[in-house]
Amino acid sequence: MKVLGKVTLPLFCGLFLVSSCQPSSVEDVMAGTLGFDINHIDSSFSPCEDFFMFASGGWIAENPIPASEARWGSFPILIEENEIKLRGLLEGLEGKEFPKGSYKQQLRDYYISAMDSITVEDLGLESLRPYLDNVNGIKNRNDIKSYLQYAVREQIGVPFGMYVGADSKNSEAYALYFSQSGLGLPDREYYFKEGEVSDQIRQKYVGHITEMLQLAGVENAGRQAADIMALETEIANNHMNRRDQRKPELTYNKMDFESFAGLMPFFNWNTMAEELSINADSVIVRQPDFFRAMDKIFNNSDVDVWKSYFTWHLLRKYSDYLPHDFVKSSFDFYGRALSGTTENKPRWKRSINKINGGLSEPLGRLFSDKYFSPESRNKVEKMVEDIRAVYRERIMENEWMNEDTKEKAIEKLNAFNYKIGYPDNWKDFSQVEILPNDLVGNRQRITVYQFKDKLARLGTAVDKSEWFMGAHVVNAYYSPSFNEIVFPAGILQPPFFDAKADDAVNYGAIGGVIGHEFTHGFDDQGRKYNAFGNLSSWWSTEDSARFAERTQKVVEFYSKLSPVEGYFVDGELTLGENIADIGGLTLAYHAYKKHISKTGSKVINGFTPEQRVFLGWAKVWQSQATEEFLRKQVQTDPHSPSQYRVNATMSMIPEFKQAFECEEDDPLFITEEERAIIW
Numbered sequence: 149m150k151v152l153g154k155v156t157l158p159l160f161c162g163l164f165l166v167s168s169c170q171p172s173s174v175e176d177v178m179a180g181t182l183g184f185d186i187n188h189i190d191s192s193f194s195p196c197e198d199f200f201m202f203a204s205g206g207w208i209a210e211n212p213i214p215a216s217e218a219r220w221g222s223f224p225i226l227i228e229e230n231e232i233k234l235r236g237l238l239e240g241l242e243g244k245e246f247p248k249g250s251y252k253q254q255l256r257d258y259y260i261s262a263m264d265s266i267t268v269e270d271l272g273l274e275s276l277r278p279y280l281d282n283v284n285g286i287k288n289r290n291d292i293k294s295y296l297q298y299a300v301r302e303q304i305g306v307p308f309g310m311y312v313g314a315d316s317k318n319s320e321a322y323a324l325y326f327s328q329s330g331l332g333l334p335d336r337e338y339y340f341k342e343g344e345v346s347d348q349i350r351q352k353y354v355g356h357i358t359e360m361l362q363l364a365g366v367e368n369a370g371r372q373a374a375d376i377m378a379l380e381t382e383i384a385n386n387h388m389n390r391r392d393q394r395k396p397e398l399t400y401n402k403m404d405f406e407s408f409a410g411l412m413p414f415f416n417w418n419t420m421a422e423e424l425s426i427n428a429d430s431v432i433v434r435q436p437d438f439f440r441a442m443d444k445i446f447n448n449s450d451v452d453v454w455k456s457y458f459t460w461h462l463l464r465k466y467s468d469y470l471p472h473d474f475v476k477s478s479f480d481f482y483g484r485a486l487s488g489t490t491e492n493k494p495r496w497k498r499s500i501n502k503i504n505g506g507l508s509e510p511l512g513r514l515f516s517d518k519y520f521s522p523e524s525r526n527k528v529e530k531m532v533e534d535i536r537a538v539y540r541e542r543i544m545e546n547e548w549m550n551e552d553t554k555e556k557a558i559e560k561l562n563a564f565n566y567k568i569g570y571p572d573n574w575k576d577f578s579q580v581e582i583l584p585n586d587l588v589g590n591r592q593r594i595t596v597y598q599f600k601d602k603l604a605r606l607g608t609a610v611d612k613s614e615w616f617m618g619a620h621v622v623n624a625y626y627s628p629s630f631n632e633i634v635f636p637a638g639i640l641q642p643p644f645f646d647a648k649a650d651d652a653v654n655y656g657a658i659g660g661v662i663g664h665e666f667t668h669g670f671d672d673q674g675r676k677y678n679a680f681g682n683l684s685s686w687w688s689t690e691d692s693a694r695f696a697e698r699t700q701k702v703v704e705f706y707s708k709l710s711p712v713e714g715y716f717v718d719g720e721l722t723l724g725e726n727i728a729d730i731g732g733l734t735l736a737y738h739a740y741k742k743h744i745s746k747t748g749s750k751v752i753n754g755f756t757p758e759q760r761v762f763l764g765w766a767k768v769w770q771s772q773a774t775e776e777f778l779r780k781q782v783q784t785d786p787h788s789p790s791q792y793r794v795n796a797t798m799s800m801i802p803e804f805k806q807a808f809e810c811e812e813d814d815p816l817f818i819t820e821e822e823r824a825i826i827w
């Protein structure tokens with residue numbers, strides 16, 4: 149995703165032990181055509197020793213992490229490039245006439261309201277006044293109940309989640325889901341993990357709560373902050389951990405509405421259902437134990453502590469919509485202490501982020517109108533089909549699945565839908581009033597509108613044309629319920645995809661990403677959904693056991709990796725992503741091999757076509773991160789750190805060993821015993 153460096157030099161041979169490394173003989177190409185910059189290579193590493201550093205060391209040495217970033221590399225750089233494009237587009241809307249309610253009027257005025265720091269400073273806490281007054285009005289436990297009703301209606305935050313999505317066992321119907329929530333730290337483990345670093349983070353967190361309460365004029369802020377921390381710790385103690393949250397069978401608890409209401413009778417669910425005209429006989433509860441525990445916590449904790457808690461969470465949630473002092477305090481904790489950044493992002497970037505929160509789809513529309521071509525769609529479509537064809541063959545040929553399960557796997561693979569670029573239909577937000585001088589109001593009106601729009605879908609057929617990511621976003625996703633893979637226009641740019649670049653690099657980069665998303669349909673979670681997007685057991689018992697045997701090797705291998713002293717990759721938490729990386733790149737590699745069997749290929753700058761596929765993948769993960777970021781990543785993120793998305797993936801793929809002729813004593817070489825070939 150970055151366009152970095154311009155000069156391409158003939159390649160250094162003898163930097164690594166590859167027979168193909170002849171004196172940059174066959175063809176040298178200009179940077180931009182090759183698809184990656186030769187100067188990013190660090191020849192002091194051999195590919196079989198540390199492929200990540202080999203491919204990216206040169207870039208890393210010359211590109212320190214900017215002060216406002218916690219990690220820097222291909223993803224964040226393309227994200228920034230897209231932000232710059234969006235800024236230009238948004239500023240270009242100013243001073244023009246657009247009909248009220250049109251997406252351009254809304255984007256323009258939202259951006260103006262977010263950029264208007266003078267109004268935000270003048271307003272102080274006034275924009276939150278009605279909500280804060282409501283908290284202050286709480287006198288007893290019954291008032292807490294009323295406040296919760298109010299907070300759900302206004303969508304200002306309550307310690308549980310409530311949303312509408314496709315029913316995991318009936319993907320054609322919408323269901324109402326309830327989930328755990330309520331923490332100010334990133335995860336339950338942050339409240340309990342032992343050690344100096346964790347102790348310090350908790351201290352700083354309490355300090356941050358204190359500061360925010362003081363800024364809001366609260367008395368005894370220090371004591372209240374300690375109470376809030378104690379309350380959150382109790383809530384955290386009743387949270388399901390991240391590993392279990394990844395198991396669809398544990399988080400699918402369908403029950404009738406009355407049974408659900410009985411889990412946490414403290415809250416008057418029937419009143420809520422009536423007020424919001426909810427049409428649902430049954431609901432799906434992600435973590436029933438959490439709701440049972442919350443009932444006790446609501447009943448037993450001090451009313452004043454709940455008041456402090458609600459005040460804190462309002463300030464936390466809206467910190468970036470408030471005057472500078474609040475923004476700074478929030479950055480000092482969440483940016484500096486938790487992520488290791490030393491400077492906040494500029495206001496224009498934070499303003500785009502705000503729009504992205506509520507009007508992501510219109511923002512993507514503005515982007516893709518200008519920056520996406522049908523030609524890119526055609527090329528990517530071809531790669532999707534190439535990769536699907538290879539996957540089909542590999543499933544047919546694999547040695548560990550029985551014929552019945554294979555047949556069902558192929559059925560699922562054939563049923564995969566894909567979306568590329570941007571949605572066919574744009575959501576209609578014309579009812580939502582967006583004003584140039586009402587930042588918090590804009591956010592609220594959009595949030596409440598979207599919440600009600602989703603609730604109104606209960607009882608209707610699932611809209612399969614819906615996108616869950618703006619078209620400008622640098623990312624891609626697999627949806628198990630829709631059984632589809634989605635690639636927004638935002639990611640279909642260099643270094644992920646470059647219509648003019650070497651095919652090998654494109655297959656390794658965007659091809660690897662496409663393969664990754666396909667493989668999610670058959671990772672430890674995705675495999676539990678069938679061709680229709682329903683959670684259902686279509687695997688034979690023996691095949692499930694053989695799958696688990698293989699994935700266990702992946703868990704063990706990744707669990708040994710430690711990016712920061714004392715912090716290890718969680719092999720279980722990251723299992724699905726690791727399976728997708730290994731499977732995805734393997735698929736892309738073989739799709740490319742098929743492609744060149746028709747078109748032919750050459751050595752370029754000393755690299756064989758096969759080597760360039762792996763370099764294409766490495767380029768996608770070219771990055772570096774702060775220690776704070778890495779600590780947070782291994783505790784909360786299902787994705788492994790970038791260096792392992794390259795090196796561990798290479799260790800698991802035998803085709804990489806062949807391409808670079810790695811030897812048994814090379815660090816990236818692992819034995820057949822350790823390796824797991826799943827897809």
Ligand SMILES: [Zn+2]
Nearest residue numbers: 664668725728
């Ligand atoms: Zn993924």
